[in-house]
Amino acid sequence: MKFLTVPTSTRIEIVDITDKLREMVKNNGWSEGIVTVYCPHTTAAITINEAADPDVRADILETLNKLVPYNDNYAHIEGNADAHIKSSLVGSSQQVIIEHGRLVLGTWQGVFFCEFDGPRQRKVYVKFVSG
Amino acid sequence: MKFLTVPTSTRIEIVDITDKLREMVKNNGWSEGIVTVYCPHTTAAITINEAADPDVRADILETLNKLVPYNDNYAHIEGNADAHIKSSLVGSSQQVIIEHGRLVLGTWQGVFFCEFDGPRQRKVYVKFVSG
Amino acid sequence: MKFLTVPTSTRIEIVDITDKLREMVKNNGWSEGIVTVYCPHTTAAITINEAADPDVRADILETLNKLVPYNDNYAHIEGNADAHIKSSLVGSSQQVIIEHGRLVLGTWQGVFFCEFDGPRQRKVYVKFVSG
Numbered sequence: 001m002k003f004l005t006v007p008t009s010t011r012i013e014i015v016d017i018t019d020k021l022r023e024m025v026k027n028n029g030w031s032e033g034i035v036t037v038y039c040p041h042t043t044a045a046i047t048i049n050e051a052a053d054p055d056v057r058a059d060i061l062e063t064l065n066k067l068v069p070y071n072d073n074y075a076h077i078e079g080n081a082d083a084h085i086k087s088s089l090v091g092s093s094q095q096v097i098i099e100h101g102r103l104v105l106g107t108w109q110g111v112f113f114c115e116f117d118g119p120r121q122r123k124v125y126v127k128f129v130s131g
Numbered sequence: 132m133k134f135l136t137v138p139t140s141t142r143i144e145i146v147d148i149t150d151k152l153r154e155m156v157k158n159n160g161w162s163e164g165i166v167t168v169y170c171p172h173t174t175a176a177i178t179i180n181e182a183a184d185p186d187v188r189a190d191i192l193e194t195l196n197k198l199v200p201y202n203d204n205y206a207h208i209e210g211n212a213d214a215h216i217k218s219s220l221v222g223s224s225q226q227v228i229i230e231h232g233r234l235v236l237g238t239w240q241g242v243f244f245c246e247f248d249g250p251r252q253r254k255v256y257v258k259f260v261s262g
Numbered sequence: 263m264k265f266l267t268v269p270t271s272t273r274i275e276i277v278d279i280t281d282k283l284r285e286m287v288k289n290n291g292w293s294e295g296i297v298t299v300y301c302p303h304t305t306a307a308i309t310i311n312e313a314a315d316p317d318v319r320a321d322i323l324e325t326l327n328k329l330v331p332y333n334d335n336y337a338h339i340e341g342n343a344d345a346h347i348k349s350s351l352v353g354s355s356q357q358v359i360i361e362h363g364r365l366v367l368g369t370w371q372g373v374f375f376c377e378f379d380g381p382r383q384r385k386v387y388v389k390f391v392s393g
Contacts, residue, residue, distance in 0.1 A: 001361050033393070034167055034260055036296055036357050040368030042312040048223040049215055050173040055206035056215045062206075063199055063216045068325055075317035075324075084311055084318045085325045092310040092371075093357050095167050095224050097258045099132050104256065106171025109223075125366065127359045129296050129393030131164070131260030165298055165391055179354040180346055181304040186337035187346045193337075194330055194347045226298050226355050228389045230263050235387065237302030240354075262295070262391030 002028065002126045008118035012065070012083075014047070014057040017124060018110040021096075022103055024126060031101050033130035038093040040125055043083035043117035045090035051110025064089070064116075083116035090114055098128065133159065133257045139249035143196070143214075145178070145188040148255060149241040152227075153234055155257060162232050164261035169224040171256055174214035174248035176221035182241025195220070195247075214247035221245055229259065264290065264388045270380035274327070274345075276309070276319040279386060280372040283358075284365055286388060293363050295392035300355040302387055305345035305379035307352035313372025326351070326378075345378035352376055360390065 004020050021037065039046050050056040064086050074081030094111060097104040105111070113124055135151050152168065170177050181187040195217050205212030225242060228235040236242070244255055266282050283299065301308045312318040326348050336343030356373060359366040367373070375386060 001359055001366065034165075034258060034296075036359065038357070038359060038366075040366075040371060042310075042318075042368065042370045047219045048173075049219050053207055053209075055208070056173075056212065059205045059207050059212045060216050060219055063203070067198060067329060072325070074321045076315055076321050077317070078315075081318065081321045085322050088309045088311050088322055088352060090219060091222055091353055091356075094222075095169070095226065095357065097132055097167065097169060097256055104132065104169075104171075106173065108173045109171060125359055127296060127393075129260055129262075129391055131258075131262070131391075131393070165296075165389060178350045179304075180350050184338055184340075186339070187304075187343065190336045190338050190343045191347050191350055194334070198329060221350060222353055225353075226300070226357065228263055228298065228300060228387055235263065235300075235302075237304065239304045240302060260391055260393075262389075262393070 004124040006113045006122040006124055008115040008120055008122060011118055012061050013115045015113045016110050017113050021111055025103055030098050030128045033098050033128055035096050035098055036093055036127045037111055038125040041122055042087055043080050045087045045114040046094045047090050047112050047114055048094050048109050050108045052108055080117040086116045135255040137244045137253040137255055139246035139251055139253060142249055143192050144246045146244045147182060147241050148244050152242055156234055161229050161259045164229050164259055166227050166229055167224055167258045168242055169256040172253055173218055174211050176218045176245040177225045178221050178243050178245055179225050179240050181239045183239055211248040217247045266386040268375045268384040268386055270377035270382055270384060273380055274323050275377045277375045278313060278372050279375050283373055287365055292360050292390045295360050295390055297358050297360055298355055298389045299373055300387040303384055304349055305342050306384060307349045307376040308356045309352050309374050309376055310356050310371050312370045314370055342379040348378045
């Protein structure tokens with residue numbers, strides 16, 4: 001298992017980690033298989049979406065804030081209940097195919113770390129299984 | 132890595148790809164392991180749900196449209212911001228267990244391609260890892 | 263493939279299955295790889311979130327009920343359309359890394375079975391792939 005460090009700079013934010021993943025795949029000589037990109041935090045998540053236009057990420061966050069507001073009479077008293085809920089909606093990991101030593105993403109896709117309770121210094125675990 | 136082609140016929144639609152996957156598993160002699168069913172598009176997704184009653188798929192789409200409307204003052208100006216957001220909520224891939232050369236699904240489960248910005252000619256990547 | 267049995271005791275409920283998974287990893291001598299925790303039911307799901315404070319689970323369920331109400335003029339007439347929709351939003355499986363014979367979870371994380379149409383006797387399929 002390898003890991004990335006992802007510093008975040010505001011409460012809710014989507015950070016592109018595609019280049020860091022590509023570098024990791026190359027540096028470790030991973031050739032054919034599946035890589036699991038895993039978020040070990042309960043107030044954050046991993047998603048795959050469009051990398052070209054950052055407005056897409058802004059729209060995702062805006063909609064998540066409408067669906068799961070920061071304040072909503074939550075039972076959890078730490079002030080980050082919304083972040084936990086967002087984490088379960090988006091998901092704690094994503095799987096990406098590796099072929100010929102490269103991440104196989106669609107033309108417009110990137111891999112993103114979703115921060116819902118920052119700013120913090122975060123980690124992403126990355127596990128490659130060949131096959 | 133193998134792939135399926137999935138033609139879609141309307142803007143938002145859920146297409147059953149279970150039979151195509153079963154055929155792929157059989158034709159490739161995949162016996163024991165995990166198959167990753169991956170959507171390389173950022174305005175579509177993969178889900179697993181009930182295959183028997185198509186009303187379930189209609190209800191999923193109807194609810195997604197209520198939660199993430201087509202028009203909502205989005206920043207992304209291509210007219211498909213809702214499709215990107217739905218993609219991140221549903222997820223870009225699903226994993227299915229393979230045993231004795233067969234997809235291991237629950238009694239009522241099927242695997243579905245979710246189109247959120249069609250109609251288009253789509254692809255689904257399928258990667259088998261034995262184990 | 264192995265499986266867990268998960269009895270649920272009410273209509274909508276989140277059950278911690280982390281200890282059962284840890285025991286399974288240990289009893290089977292799984293050492294390095296990925297474990298897929300898979301829900302074969304179409305009105306239930308698997309999620310990873312905070313295990314410490316049960317209020318987090320209550321908040322997740324409360325918000326899911328707001329977003330996807332029990333009654334909403336659904337087409338599916340079995341009275342559990344909401345459960346199917348919640349299942350696709352949360353997801354039918356989660357992947358967890360195994361290292362040195364142990365589940366690699368973040369400090370606060372646990373693995374949970376999400377019941378959306380109980381009470382029932384449920385199963386969770388667990389597949390380990392080494393790598």
